[in-house]
Amino acid sequence: MHPIEAALLSAISKHPEMPLVIAYSGGVDSQVLLHALALLKQKNLVSPSTSNPITVCHVNHGLSANASTWQAFTEQECFKLNLKLIVSQVTVQAQAQQSLEALARDARYQALQSIYERPSVIITGHHSDDQAETFLLALKRGSGLKGLSAMAPESKLTKDLLVRPLLNISRAEIIAYAKAHDLAWVEDESNADTRFDRNFIRNDIMPLLAERWPSIASTINRSSEHCREGQLLLNELATEDLSICQNESDSLFVESLNKLSKARFNNLIRYFLAQHHFLMPSTEQLAQLRQQLSANDDKNPEVKVGGCYLRRYKESLYLTADFADVSEWQTDVITCETEHVINLPNHLGHLNFYKNVLINVQEGSQLVVMPEKGQKVTIRFSHNNPKCLPDYRNHSRSLKKVLQELNIPPWQRKRIPFLYFDDVLVAVIGFFVCQDFLPKASTLKASLVEGSLPKVIEPSLKITWTTEAAS
Numbered sequence: 001m002h003p004i005e006a007a008l009l010s011a012i013s014k015h016p017e018m019p020l021v022i023a024y025s026g027g028v029d030s031q032v033l034l035h036a037l038a039l040l041k042q043k044n045l046v047s048p049s050t051s052n053p054i055t056v057c058h059v060n061h062g063l064s065a066n067a068s069t070w071q072a073f074t075e076q077e078c079f080k081l082n083l084k085l086i087v088s089q090v091t092v093q094a095q096a097q098q099s100l101e102a103l104a105r106d107a108r109y110q111a112l113q114s115i116y117e118r119p120s121v122i123i124t125g126h127h128s129d130d131q132a133e134t135f136l137l138a139l140k141r142g143s144g145l146k147g148l149s150a151m152a153p154e155s156k157l158t159k160d161l162l163v164r165p166l167l168n169i170s171r172a173e174i175i176a177y178a179k180a181h182d183l184a185w186v187e188d189e190s191n192a193d194t195r196f197d198r199n200f201i202r203n204d205i206m207p208l209l210a211e212r213w214p215s216i217a218s219t220i221n222r223s224s225e226h227c228r229e230g231q232l233l234l235n236e237l238a239t240e241d242l243s244i245c246q247n248e249s250d251s252l253f254v255e256s257l258n259k260l261s262k263a264r265f266n267n268l269i270r271y272f273l274a275q276h277h278f279l280m281p282s283t284e285q286l287a288q289l290r291q292q293l294s295a296n297d298d299k300n301p302e303v304k305v306g307g308c309y310l311r312r313y314k315e316s317l318y319l320t321a322d323f324a325d326v327s328e329w330q331t332d333v334i335t336c337e338t339e340h341v342i343n344l345p346n347h348l349g350h351l352n353f354y355k356n357v358l359i360n361v362q363e364g365s366q367l368v369v370m371p372e373k374g375q376k377v378t379i380r381f382s383h384n385n386p387k388c389l390p391d392y393r394n395h396s397r398s399l400k401k402v403l404q405e406l407n408i409p410p411w412q413r414k415r416i417p418f419l420y421f422d423d424v425l426v427a428v429i430g431f432f433v434c435q436d437f438l439p440k441a442s443t444l445k446a447s448l449v450e451g452s453l454p455k456v457i458e459p460s461l462k463i464t465w466t467t468e469a470a471s
Contacts, residue, residue, distance in 0.1 A: 004169055004177055005036045009045055011123065011153075011165035018161070019120040020054045021112055024085070026074045026186040029125030032174050033166065035183055038081040055115055056085045059108045061092050063100070063190075070186045086115060101196055109157065119159045126151055126164040129171040132220040133201045140197070146270070146280070149228035150221075170217060237264065238271035251316040254293050265290055269310070276319055279306030293317065300410050313409040320411060326381045327414065333377040335370065335461060342379055348415060349466040351379065351429065356459045365464040368419065368426055368437045375421045379429075383418055386425050390432035399425065406431060419463070429465055 001009075012020065022037060024030045034056065040046040048054045058074040060067050071087055078085035088111035092104050112122045131150050138147035155162050166174070178185065194200040209216045241264055245256040252272065257265060266286045273280065281289070285305050292301035293312060302311040304322065311318045324346045333353055334340045340353040356370070371377050389396045397405070403413045408431075419427040427433040439460040 002036070002177065004032060004166065004173070005039060007165045007169060008033065008036050008123075009040055011163050012040075012046055012121075015052075015121045015161065015163075017051050019052065019116045019118070020048075021115045021120050021122045021160075022054065022056045022083075023108070023112055023122060023124045024056045024058050024074055024078075025188075026058065026070045026077070027125075027188060028178050028183075028185040029127060029130075029166070029171075029174055031077070031183055031185040032177050033123065033125040034077065034081065034083070035181060036177075038083065054083065056083050057088060057112055057115055058085060059088045059090055059111045061090055061104050061107065063092060063104065064188065066186075066189070070188075073184075073186055088112075088114070099196075101198065109162075113157060113160050119161065121161050121163050122157065123163050123165065125166055125174075127166045127169045127171055127174055128217050128221050129202070129206070131167055131224060132206065132217040133198055135220050135224050136201050136205065137197060144270075145227045145231040145234065146274075148224060149231050150224040152228065167221070234267050235271060238268050241268045242272065247316060249316070249318075251318045254312060254315050254317055257317060258293060262290065272319065273305065273308070276308075278308045278319075281305040302411075309411075311409070311411060314407075318409065323411065323415065325414075328382070330378050330380040330382075333379060333419075335377055344379075344417060346415075348417075351417065352464045354462040354464075365462055366427055366429065366433050367439050367460045367462055368433055369439050370459050370461055371421045378420045379417050380420060381415065381417060383425065388425055389435045390428075391435055391438055392432060399428075402432075403428075417465075427463070429463060 022030075022034060024034055037046065037054070041048075046054075056074075056078050058071060060071050064070070075085060075087070090107040090111055092100065092107050109122075113120075134150040135148060138150065141147065151164055151167065153164055153167055177183075190196070191199055192203065194203055206217070213219070241260060245252045245260075245268065247253055252268075257268070260268065266283075269286060269289065270280055285303060289303045289305075289310055292303055295301045295312070300311065300313055302309050307322055309320050309322060311320060326345050326348070329345045331342055333342065335353070335355060338355050340355075342351045342353070344350060383399055385398050385400050387396045388399050388402060390402060393402075403416075408416070416431070417429045418425060419429060421437070425434060426437045
């Protein structure tokens, strides 16, 4: 059996109960992958079942004038080989500070992951030359062991498993296989454009290195494997450190972090971010974070890392998203309707208002008196720090002090919805109602289960929520 077919069969055999998705561009790598799969099926070495179906996926990015031609080619090839094909059309929009190549790759993987709702195995035709190029790209970026590990033979891709069975196969072997089987394939004209870093390495740098050192690709791959082993050891160390530093709220104890050496601190933070699927921080950001953790106790320092923030509050370090500013947002509550739903901004959830509630309510909701006729009822995220008397306190205090008293971190205080009648604070939704706006209640004396007497309440406005602030 040819090494390419053997490598593919070995990869497929490891996951007999998972659907298979073959990434198929029509280029020589994926064409060889597809042909090898068809041969294995023909020899009854691969027998797709209802629990292990095989689907070929071609992603049309629409970036080339030849995109429709390539799609037609993939359709013809899959028809000839009697393989199910799904064509996914994606749109790639140029974005600042992101390469078109990276955006197209992300769109491609999203399309591949959408084929099956249940976990599947996504198989690509990446080979050893691709691996060497990825290593050199990581080296150019100044990556650590994780980046220099390049591509793993198997890796998690959210719910799916990404498998690269040909990483030990060279591009020369793949082309030789294609020619031996008289295969046709498409050529992406952008592969010749050396403005793209990968193409520059592939077309200009690797040939020069291979001329001097013919086995350079395989030796680079060996270095990549050593880096991967080193990264596994670092992950094991980070797991031990995390068990010591992590508290129940998924934040990190600052005191424990400060006891770590610089190297172990950096390793743990990188691991912690990777566990939450965020981009890796730069060396400068890690140094800034370590310094900020020693700020005075009355400070709440924060460091932005990619699309997230690491924020210190009291004795813990929290990982949060990069929240949008919602301070200017407000909306009216329509109290003349039996039920009114408000969708909060920035994925904060929604609020439900129910008119004329007459009985006490369960946990996860609040009751306030009905507004007077003509009063404007609004939801806002801003306040002018009024004095308030929460339902659980005996004395008034400024709102800022009350929110601090409730141990709400500063960034969450900016994302709590406040209920106003005109310009008077009525409730901090999810936390308390001001006492002047609590409905009056009287105990109903009835023959009920002892100790569980309900309350009759004056006509009221009931609020329920699904919000981040209330969680």
